[in-house]
Amino acid sequence: MAAWSERLAGVRGVLLDISGVLYDGGEGGGAAIAGSVEAVARLKRSRLKVRFCTNESQKSRADLVGLLRRLGFDVSEGEVTAPAPAACLILKQRGLRPHLLVHDGVRSEFDQIDTSNPNCVVIADAGEDFSYRNMNKAFQVLMELENPVLFSLGKGRYYKETSGLMLDVGPYMKALEYACGIEAEVVGKPSPEFFKSALQEMGVEAHEAIMIGDDIVGDVGGAQQYGMRALQVRTGKFR
Amino acid sequence: MAARRALKAVLVDLSGTLHIEDAAVPGAQEALKRLRATSVMVRFVTNTTKESKQDLLERLKKLEFDISEDEIFTSLTAARNLVEQQQVRPMLLVDDRALPDFKGIQTSDPNAVVIGLAPEHFHYQILNQAFRLLLDGAPLIAIHKARYYKRKDGLALGPGPFVTALEYATDTKATVVGKPEKTFFLEALRGTGCEPEETVMIGDDCRDDVGGAQNAGMRGILVKTGKYRAADEDKINPAPYLTCESFPHAVDHILQHLL
Numbered sequence: 001m002a003a004w005s006e007r008l009a010g011v012r013g014v015l016l017d018i019s020g021v022l023y024d025g026g027e028g029g030g031a032a033i034a035g036s037v038e039a040v041a042r043l044k045r046s047r048l049k050v051r052f053c054t055n056e057s058q059k060s061r062a063d064l065v066g067l068l069r070r071l072g073f074d075v076s077e078g079e080v081t082a083p084a085p086a087a088c089l090i091l092k093q094r095g096l097r098p099h100l101l102v103h104d105g106v107r108s109e110f111d112q113i114d115t116s117n118p119n120c121v122v123i124a125d126a127g128e129d130f131s132y133r134n135m136n137k138a139f140q141v142l143m144e145l146e147n148p149v150l151f152s153l154g155k156g157r158y159y160k161e162t163s164g165l166m167l168d169v170g171p172y173m174k175a176l177e178y179a180c181g182i183e184a185e186v187v188g189k190p191s192p193e194f195f196k197s198a199l200q201e202m203g204v205e206a207h208e209a210i211m212i213g214d215d216i217v218g219d220v221g222g223a224q225q226y227g228m229r230a231l232q233v234r235t236g237k238f239r
Numbered sequence: 240m241a242a243r244r245a246l247k248a249v250l251v252d253l254s255g256t257l258h259i260e261d262a263a264v265p266g267a268q269e270a271l272k273r274l275r276a277t278s279v280m281v282r283f284v285t286n287t288t289k290e291s292k293q294d295l296l297e298r299l300k301k302l303e304f305d306i307s308e309d310e311i312f313t314s315l316t317a318a319r320n321l322v323e324q325q326q327v328r329p330m331l332l333v334d335d336r337a338l339p340d341f342k343g344i345q346t347s348d349p350n351a352v353v354i355g356l357a358p359e360h361f362h363y364q365i366l367n368q369a370f371r372l373l374l375d376g377a378p379l380i381a382i383h384k385a386r387y388y389k390r391k392d393g394l395a396l397g398p399g400p401f402v403t404a405l406e407y408a409t410d411t412k413a414t415v416v417g418k419p420e421k422t423f424f425l426e427a428l429r430g431t432g433c434e435p436e437e438t439v440m441i442g443d444d445c446r447d448d449v450g451g452a453q454n455a456g457m458r459g460i461l462v463k464t465g466k467y468r469a470a471d472e473d474k475i476n477p478a479p480y481l482t483c484e485s486f487p488h489a490v491d492h493i494l495q496h497l498l
Binding site: 127128129130131132135136139140143157158164165166167168170171172174175176177178179181 | 358359361362363364366367370371374386387393394395396397399400401403404405406407408409410
C-alpha cells in the first residue's frame with residue numbers, strides 16, 4: 001500500500017460529518033467525542049478548507065451550531081451543509097407543498113415553505129415524533145395523491161446517542177415506501193447532489209476533497225462514489 | 240394423467256368463506272356437517288393477529304358451526320409454534336387480545352421479537368427497543384406483512400411497513416408465518432398425519448388462500464364470497480384447481496369428485 005502522503009496528495013478540502021464524528025447527541029445535548037474539538041481547531045489552523053456535511057434533520061442548523069459551540073467547537077451556520085435547506089430549494093423549484101413528518105426542532109427550517117394543501121410528503125428524523133398516528137397521517141396523505149412524492153432527508157439506518165443506538169429516518173422511509181408501493185427521493189448523504197453542493201460551497205473539486213464519517217454507506221461509500229476520498233472513524237455508529 | 244392422491248384433509252378459511260362478519264354464509268353450517276360425515280380431517284385456518292382462538296371459537300359457535308378449538312390454526316398459532324421450536328423468549332408486539340394465544344411462553348429478558356398488527360406498540364420507543372434486540376442477533380418473527388387495512392376513518396398502516404422498517408434497520412429478514420407463506424399451510428397440517436398433496440384449501444382470497452396453498456403442494460378452491468372480486472382467479476398462476484360460488488358448492492364438489 002502506498003504511503004499516506006501519496007494517498008492524501010492533492011487534498012485541499014475536508015468535509016466533516018457531525019454526529020458520530022464530532023459528538024454524540026443525547027441527554028442535555030450530548031457529549032463531544034474525545035479530542036474532536038481540538039482536531040477541528042487544528043484543521044482550521046491549517047491551509048485546508050473545512051466544511052461540515054451533515055444529515056442532521058431533527059434540529060435546525062441554528063440549534064445544531066448553538067449546541068456544538070457550547071461543546072467548544074469552532075463552527076458557524078454558514079459552514080454547514082444540511083438536508084432541510086436543500087429540501088426547501090427542491091420544493092420551491094418544483095412547486096411542491098409538503099406534509100411534514102418531522103421533529104418540531106427542525107420545523108423552523110421550513111418557515112418559508114407553503115405547507116397548505118400538501119401535494120407531497122417530507123420525512124426527516126422525527127425521533128419521538130415517529131408515533132403510529134403521525135406515520136399514518138403521512139401515509140394517508142400519500143395514498144390520496146394521484147402522484148405520490150416522498151422526500152426523505154437522508155436514509156440512514158441508525159445513529160448513536162449517549163444512551164445507545166437509535167433508529168434513524170431510513171427505516172421509516174422504507175416503511176412508507178413499502179406501504180404505498182413508491183420510492184422516496186433522498187435529500188442528503190449519500191445523494192450526489194448533496195455532495196456536489198457541499199463541494200461547491202467549499203470551492204473544492206471532488207478529487208481534491210476528503211470526507212470523514214462514521215457511516216460506511218452514507219458518508220464513506222457515498223463520498224467515494226462521488227469521486228472523493230473518505231476516512232471511516234470508529235466512533236459513533238461504527239460497529 | 241397420473242392418478243391424484245386420495246383426499247385426506249380439508250383446510251377452510253374463516254372470514255369471507257364460512258362467515259361474513261357476524262353472518263354465516265348461507266348453507267355453510269349444513270355443508271360443514273356433510274363434510275364431517277366423511278373421513279377427511281378438517282382444519283380452520285386464518286391470518287388473524289388480534290383474535291385469540293377463544294374469540295374465534297365463540298363467534299363460530301354463535302353462528303352454529305360445529306367446531307372445536309384444536310381444529311383452529313391461526314397465524315398466531317404459527318408464531319407460537321415457531322417460538323417454541325426456536326426456544327426463544329419473545330418481545331410480543333401484538334394486540335392485547337392476542338396474548339392468550341401466547342400463554343405459558345416466557346417473555347421476560349426477551350431474545351426474539353414477534354410482531355403483529357398492534358398500532359398501540361408501533362411508536363418510537365418500543366420499536367427502538369425491538370431494533371436494539373434485533374441488532375444483538377434476536378430473530379424477527381412477523382405474523383404477516385399486510386401493507387394496510389381498512390378502518391372507519393380510512394386506510395391505516397398494517398404491520399408490514401414496520402416489519403420492513405426493522406428489517407432495513409438491522410439488515411436482516413423476518414420469518415413471516417402467516418398466509419400465504421408455505422410454512423403456514425404445512426404447519427396447519429401438523430398433527431393430522433396428512434400430506435399437502437392429500438389436502439384441499441378452500442378460501443376467498445385468491446393470492447393468500449388459494450395461491451399460498453397451491454404453492455405448498457395443495458389443491459385450492461376459490462369461493463366467490465367475502466373479498467372475492469370478478470376475475471380474481473386470473474391473477475394467480477397456476478390458476479385455482481376450482482373456482483365456485485361458495486363453501487357449500489366447494490363441499491359438493493369434494494363429495495362428488497374427490498372422495
